[in-house]
Amino acid sequence: METLIGEGKTKQVFSYDSDHVLLRFKDTITAGDGAKVDIMENKGVINAQTSALIFRLLERNGIRTHYVGMYDERTMIAKKLKMIPVEVVLRNIATGSIVKRLPIKEGEIFDPPIIEYFLKDDSRHDPMLNYYHLEYFKLMNRKEAEVVESVMMRVNEVLRDIIRKMGFELYDFKLEFGRLGNEIIVGDEITLDSMRVRDPKTGRILDKDLYRKGYDLKTVKEAYEEFLSKLEKVV
Known part of the structure; x- marks a missing residue:
């Protein structure tokens, strides 16, 4: 290494x-x-x-x-990217922090999806940002943010489609971006650590929310393995 x-x-x-x-x-x-x-x-x-x-x-x-x-x-x-320390979250169906922060009920459908920005800062619990914050901290300008949002929407189309073929539903996902020269492209990872995926028939959770909610590691691992196994069959 x-x-x-x-x-x-x-x-x-x-x-x-x-x-x-x-x-x-x-x-x-x-x-x-x-x-x-x-x-x-x-x-x-x-x-x-x-x-x-x-x-x-x-x-x-x-x-x-x-x-x-x-x-x-x-x-x-x-x-090798110059990473932007921002988590960009796209939400299709309400769950997680948004139902605690806002008068939104679990399971509400967002059409069109909602996109949110969060500063990567564990000590401050990843505070939410708007365009003005992004510009003030010199993270990205308004035009760049709009490019990022168009990429998020496109990724959402592709991911939702493939996850539905697996028999599941994509509730939300998080991406991180980095600069390659003058271009901003997708970096980091896309896994069940950064997506929320549910079985639409039963509501069964397949993502890191299992761990957050206190399920044992065996259950969490089996969900991750099941998702990967089904993904391999459809991609």
């Missing part, structure tokens, strides 16, 4: 060459801005494989990402 140049809660970043980095997915699972932490065996492999399949799917649909290929089963080769 090359030189470690960065580490987050669930991934390590290693230097690779002048234009690329290696993202190594760890077996760590966290909730509550890192307040709750466990090791889920093989989670890094499951998430790396899930992310790779989704990135390839997005690329085939004309959506630019940092994905290049796989270095090993839990390590991705990615374009």
Whole structure:
């Protein structure tokens, strides 16, 4: 493995060459801005494989990402981006923080979807941002934010379609973006750590909300494995 140049809660970043980095997915699972932490065996492999399949799917649909290929089963080769420390969330169906923050009921459908921005700052519990905050902190200007939103909408179309083919429903998802020269493209990961996916018939949860709600690691891992297995069949 090359030189470690960065580490987050669930991934390590290693230097690779002048234009690329290696993202190594760890077996760590966290909730509550890192307040709750466990090791889920093989989670890094499951998430790396899930992310790779989704990135390839997005690329085939004309959506630019940092994905290049796989270095090993839990390590991705990615374009070196200057990451923007903002989480961009698209919501199709209400769940999670939005029903606590606003007078919105669990399960309300958003048509069109709602897009929200959050500053990546665990110590402040990822506060919500608007266009003015984005510009004030020099994170992105209004035009760039509109480009990001158009990418979010396009990703939503592709992801919802494939997840429905799997028999599930995409409630929401989070993406992170980075700069490659003058272009802003999709970076980081797309996994069940960053999506909410439900069985529309039973309401069964298949994502990290299982862990947040206190289910045991075996149940969480089985949901992640089931999702990956079904994804492999439709992508």
